[in-house]
Amino acid sequence: MNNTDGSMYHRPPTALIVIAIILVGINLRPAFSSVSPLLADIGLSLGLSASAAGMLTTLPVACLGVFAPFAAWLAKHYGTEKLVIPLLLVLAAGLALRGVWNTASLFLGTGLAGMSIGLLGILLPSVIKREFPRHPDLMTGVYTMALCLGTALAAGLSVPLHQVFGSLPLALAFWSLPVILAALLWWPLRHLVSRPAAIIADRQHPLPLLRDSLAWQVTLFMATQSALAYCVFGWLPTILQDRDVPAVQAGLFLSGSVMVQVISALLVPWLSSYLRDQKLANGIMFALIYIGFMGALYAPVAHMWWWMALLGLGQGGGFAMALTMIVLRTRNPDQAGQLSAMSQGVGYTLASLGPLLMGLLHEASGNWDQAGWLITAITLAGLYHGSRAGANRFVLESAKSN
Known part of the structure; x- marks a missing residue:
């Protein structure tokens, strides 16, 4: 393979690409799940109000949405693989x-x-679409599995790390170490592909997607499932600690639920690829999320x-299907990158309202009883948009098929 400067370029082994994507994926969620098991201790240590603690859980999700639109511009000018490190x-x-x-x-x-995380989350699906064109749904499942594993590790180890180090700052800062390892592993892949300038210049402008109904359905499907995920x-x-569950056990419940996500993250996209469309798969995932979340709120401890198992099965499959929609509803890697930027940019911005509203409801009522109504509303919206996004169509062509 020739690089753009005329030199010969040899593609790294596929196994290395897969391992690198997995390791990067593992590091894209500890920033979220390492905080929640320690949130009460963080609030006491720094004197945070309930609203400030809610903002701490909302801020990274909002950043995912705010910075996602810049990913396409950065990739166009600097190259996707060169941006990862x-x-x-x-x-x-x-x-x-x-x-x-x-x-x-x-x-x-x-x-x-x-x-x-917001920028990397946009860039990696387009790499998957390009490097694994024959099985993008399967590789998307592997990538989602990596995200789940990173979430579970951080949720399960945060409290034990706090106990081992005897320090909240060290327990939170610890998660920078595996990120450095991922950067080192990506080094051989930094020149994985260098696109000819003419092809880059001919990329479609992303604005047409904003007028495409299917693109919006994929985006709102991403938004609703992400809102539920970040509430969790x-x-x-x-929530569990307020129900008299010890902090370590509460972290293990979250970690165990996320570990279950690995099963559905791998299997659901693969199984759904054999269906005529993905409407049923999307709907089942939201039903499982709802049942599990209601159990966590109201059922006996x-x-x-x-309830954690049902929640995990729904969320793992739901997120995998949201990413799979990006891949299956586009014709080429450029469209996948543009739809990824739109669905995650707008989707995560909307999703950040979920944990924020949940925190405000708790602060206003002093309990979690009202949270069920919020979860119900988000689930109903997700069922609708998941059904629409699951139709077997392509973005920018939906008008032709109507």
Whole structure:
């Protein structure tokens, strides 16, 4: 293969590409799930109000949406693979900055981490679409599995790390170390593909997607499932602790639920590829999420593992299907990148309202009883948009098929 400068380029082994994508994926969620099991202790240590604690869980999700639209411009001018290492280093710096123990550093580090994760989350699906054109749904499942694994590790280890280090700052800053490892592993892939300038210049402008109904359905499907996911990541351990579950056990419940996500993240996209469309798969995932979340809120704690299993199956499959929609509803990697930027940019911005509203409801009522109404409303919206996004069509062609 020739590079743009005329030199011969040899593609790294496929196994290395897969391992690198997995390791990067693992590092894209600890910024979220490492905080929630320690949120009560963080609030007490820094004197955060309930609203400020809610903002801490909302900020990284909002950053995902705010910075996502810049990913396409950066990829066009600098190349997707060349951006991964700098963004990973910014992510590591943000996570490390959380170890400088004051409110400003905590929020600044969280914001930097959210920015980096938002950009990387847009770039990687287009790499998957290009490097694995024959099985993009399967590789999307593998990538989602990596995200789930990273979430579970951070949720399950945060409290034990706090106990081992005897320090909240060190427990939070620890997660910068595996990010550096991922950057080192990506080094051989930094020149994975260098697109000819003429092809880059001919990329379609993303604005037509804003007028495409299917693109909006995919975006709102992403928004609703992400809103539920970040309500879980941000508040589930606190909800369980308020139900007299010990902090370590609450973290393990979240970790166990996320580990279950790995099963559905791998299987659901693969199984759905054999269906005529993905409407049924999307609907089942939202039903499982709803049942599991209601169980976590209201069912006896003695049966919590059953509700965590249902919640995990729904969320793992739901997120995998949201990413799969980006791949299956586009014709080429450029469209996939544009739809990824739109669905995650707009979707995560809307999704950030979920944990924020959940925190405000709790602060206003003093309990979690009203949260069920919010979860119900989000689920109903998700069922509708998931059905519409699951139709077997392509963006920018939906008008022709109507």
